[in-house]
Amino acid sequence: MCAASTARPAKGSVTPAVEAQGLTKAFGSGPTEVQALRGVDLSLRQGVFLAVMGPSGSGKSTLLHLVGGLTKPTSGKVLVGGQDLSALNDDALTLLRRRRIGFVFQFFNLLPILTALENVALPLIIDGVREAEATQRAAAAMELVGIAHRRGHRPGKLSGGEQQRVAVARALVTEPVLILADEPTGNLDSTTGDQVMALLRRLVDERGQTILMVTHDPRAAAMADSLLTLKDGFVAHEQRLDGGRSAGEILRELEGLS
Amino acid sequence: MRLWAYTVRELWRRPGRTVLTVLGIVIGVAAVVSVSLASAGARDAFSNMFDQVAGRAALEVVAQARTPFDPAQAQAVESLPEVEAAVPAISVQAALLHGQERSPVLVLGIDPRVDGLVRDYVLREGALLSDETEVKADDLSDEAGAGAPVEALLEAGFARTLGLALGDEARLLTPTGLATLRVRGLLALRGAAVFNNGAVVVLPLERTQRLFDQEGRVNTVQLVLADGADVVAAQERVARVLPPGLIVQRPASRGGLADETLANTELGLSALSALALVAGAFIILNTFLMNVGERRRQLAVMRALGATRRQITRLLLREAILLGSGGRSWVWPPGRGSRRYSSDPCRVWWALTPPASR
Ligand SMILES: Nc1ncnc2c1ncn2[C@@H]1O[C@H](COP(=O)(O)OP(=O)(O)OP(=O)(O)O)[C@@H](O)[C@H]1O
Numbered sequence: 293m294c295a296a297s298t299a300r301p302a303k304g305s306v307t308p309a310v311e312a313q314g315l316t317k318a319f320g321s322g323p324t325e326v327q328a329l330r331g332v333d334l335s336l337r338q339g340v341f342l343a344v345m346g347p348s349g350s351g352k353s354t355l356l357h358l359v360g361g362l363t364k365p366t367s368g369k370v371l372v373g374g375q376d377l378s379a380l381n382d383d384a385l386t387l388l389r390r391r392r393i394g395f396v397f398q399f400f401n402l403l404p405i406l407t408a409l410e411n412v413a414l415p416l417i418i419d420g421v422r423e424a425e426a427t428q429r430a431a432a433a434m435e436l437v438g439i440a441h442r443r444g445h446r447p448g449k450l451s452g453g454e455q456q457r458v459a460v461a462r463a464l465v466t467e468p469v470l471i472l473a474d475e476p477t478g479n480l481d482s483t484t485g486d487q488v489m490a491l492l493r494r495l496v497d498e499r500g501q502t503i504l505m506v507t508h509d510p511r512a513a514a515m516a517d518s519l520l521t522l523k524d525g526f527v528a529h530e531q532r533l534d535g536g537r538s539a540g541e542i543l544r545e546l547e548g549l550s
Numbered sequence: 551m552r553l554w555a556y557t558v559r560e561l562w563r564r565p566g567r568t569v570l571t572v573l574g575i576v577i578g579v580a581a582v583v584s585v586s587l588a589s590a591g592a593r594d595a596f597s598n599m600f601d602q603v604a605g606r607a608a609l610e611v612v613a614q615a616r617t618p619f620d621p622a623q624a625q626a627v628e629s630l631p632e633v634e635a636a637v638p639a640i641s642v643q644a645a646l647l648h649g650q651e652r653s654p655v656l657v658l659g660i661d662p663r664v665d666g667l668v669r670d671y672v673l674r675e676g677a678l679l680s681d682e683t684e685v686k687a688d689d690l691s692d693e694a695g696a697g698a699p700v701e702a703l704l705e706a707g708f709a710r711t712l713g714l715a716l717g718d719e720a721r722l723l724t725p726t727g728l729a730t731l732r733v734r735g736l737l738a739l740r741g742a743a744v745f746n747n748g749a750v751v752v753l754p755l756e757r758t759q760r761l762f763d764q765e766g767r768v769n770t771v772q773l774v775l776a777d778g779a780d781v782v783a784a785q786e787r788v789a790r791v792l793p794p795g796l797i798v799q800r801p802a803s804r805g806g807l808a809d810e811t812l813a814n815t816e817l818g819l820s821a822l823s824a825l826a827l828v829a830g831a832f833i834i835l836n837t838f839l840m841n842v843g844e845r846r847r848q849l850a851v852m853r854a855l856g857a858t859r860r861q862i863t864r865l866l867l868r869e870a871i872l873l874g875s876g877g878r879s880w881v882w883p884p885g886r887g888s889r890r891y892s893s894d895p896c897r898v899w900w901a902l903t904p905p906a907s908r
């Protein structure tokens with residue numbers, strides 16, 4: 293763990309963790325074509341926590357998937373840690389996802405057959421790490437998110453908040469440059485949601501983790517450093533959230549937008 | 551640690567689904583295997599039946615046109631060292647009449663002195679044909695000899711359906727008119743009596759030839775080879791001494807009726823096997839689709855976590871092989887008893903190929 297945090301470049305170093313230039317994405321073709329994104333630019337410094345908000349269907353998830361290399365843009369390009377994703381073939385892209393990006397999903401997406409610990413270790417197993425080492429690193433990640441006492445349980449036996457913390461540990465275990473989270477609190481009650489948000493905040497503050505998070509929840513968004521608002525596939529708004537803006541203020545602002 | 555070994559835990563952590571999957575495979579494989587075994591069994595039975603009629607002869611001489619011929623033409627083969635014995639026979643269709651009962655029969659005219667070399671006769675009651683049952687040619691020329699009842703062997707069950715007992719007389723409708731037969735022996739449904747489902751009448755050769763206006767002619771001369779003689783070599787030697795119009799063949803390719811029956815049966819069995827294969831494949835495919843469908847989300851998650859397409863494919867293949875061999879060993883438990891079929895994929899292939907394309 294310590295080795296990883298010292299290896300990580302200091303907050304605000306020159307290469308942005310993520311850059312997107314003129315991103316567009318269309319689904320389908322002809323009369324059924326949907327323009328999910330219509331030209332999005334983005335630059336995210338390392339160690340920054342960015343929240344993306346916007347009405348349903350505004351293209352938030354699409355943006356996240358493009359940045360994570362899960363889908364290819366119709367035009368424009370994405371750079372992760374300076375690496376142009378469009379230059380990578382499927383295997384190289386998969387490798388980049390495996391080692392440099394961690395995902396946290398709304399529905400946790402833990403494998404039900406594996407224990408919490410095995411789930412957290414899975415990305416390392418996929419990478420060919422020996423099980424003993426993978427288990428050890430997974431246990432450390434679980435410790436970090438405060439869920440170590442549940443390591444032997446299967447996801448079905450865990451509460452939503454616990455499952456999401458396991459998922460965060462899984463995203464962390466490979467020590468990625470970037471964590472992508474799609475509505476990580478969307479399926480949690482507000483108290484557990486707050487706990488997960490506090491955890492993400494702590495990762496940014498203590499470990500210099502870069503996070504890009506999509507959310508509908510102003511309470512969650514308020515924990516970020518910056519807020520990007522999408523509307524109809526465009527960036528409608530971009531602002532820093534430094535210093536004491538309350539969730540209520542953000543909410544009012546958003547309501548004014550739509 | 552290999553990824554597949556890690557995720558294969560799924561199989562024993564969810565035993566219910568695993569058992570269902572294996573069961574699906576078992577049913578699929580069992581359908582194919584049982585039908586092909588049944589087919590092979592039926593095929594064996596049929597070819598056995600024809601073997602019994604064709605007998606144990608390794609080769610037979612027939613006319614190219616499948617018409618009756620004079621066995622004297624083939625006499626030269628008897629002097630070949632490879633040929634131990636030459637057994638002539640004639641078979642013709644006729645009808646048997648007894649009281650109100652009448653039945654089409656196959657008449658088999660045999661030489662009682664030598665026929666035992668190539669065909670089995672299992673006697674239930676009475677006596678077999680012998681030298682004396684063959685009335686000499688000069689006796690036949692006088693009226694009494696020609697009019698004397700012909701000694702006949704019938705299959706016991708067939709005789710019973712006609713109400714015929716040992717010593718009874720029946721009439722045989724032939725091209726030369728009605729002849730009187732006397733039941734000399736009743737045969738078990740084995741050997742030569744199997745042919746035509748038992749509707750067979752075994753008569754002495756010369757009387758048969760006369761009754762059917764085929765004096766001095768036979769359909770086939772079956773050859774019993776000397777011990778250790780090579781069939782292929784012998785076939786070549788025999789072919790060389792035969793006059794034009796006669797051929798020597800392996801009794802496996804038998805004329806007319808037998809071939810046709812066999813071909814029809816084969817076709818039916820092949821269709822059945824193909825159907826079972828399709829059904830079996832469908833069940834297995836369905837089982838796997840169900841599994842993959844259920845796990846598509848999991849696989850997508852694994853892709854997002856950085857598993858390559860190749861890793862996922864291998865994972866599923868390993869699992870399929872594991873489940874498949876599990877299912878297979880239910881149907882064919884490893885061991886000696888199953889060797890005969892499990893070690894012989896040709897058998898299944900054989901069951902599935904229509905005879906015409908072989
Ligand atoms: N795979 C797809 N095929 C076709 N259309 C799609 C696909 N994915 C997204 N879309 C469309 O693209 C648009 C943007 O979708 P996206 O999921 O990015 O929205 P979102 O902002 O995440 O919405 P939500 O807040 O409801 O999750 C929507 O109109 C959606 O219907």
Ligand SMILES: [Mg+2]
Nearest residue numbers: 352353354474
């Ligand atoms: Mg979405």
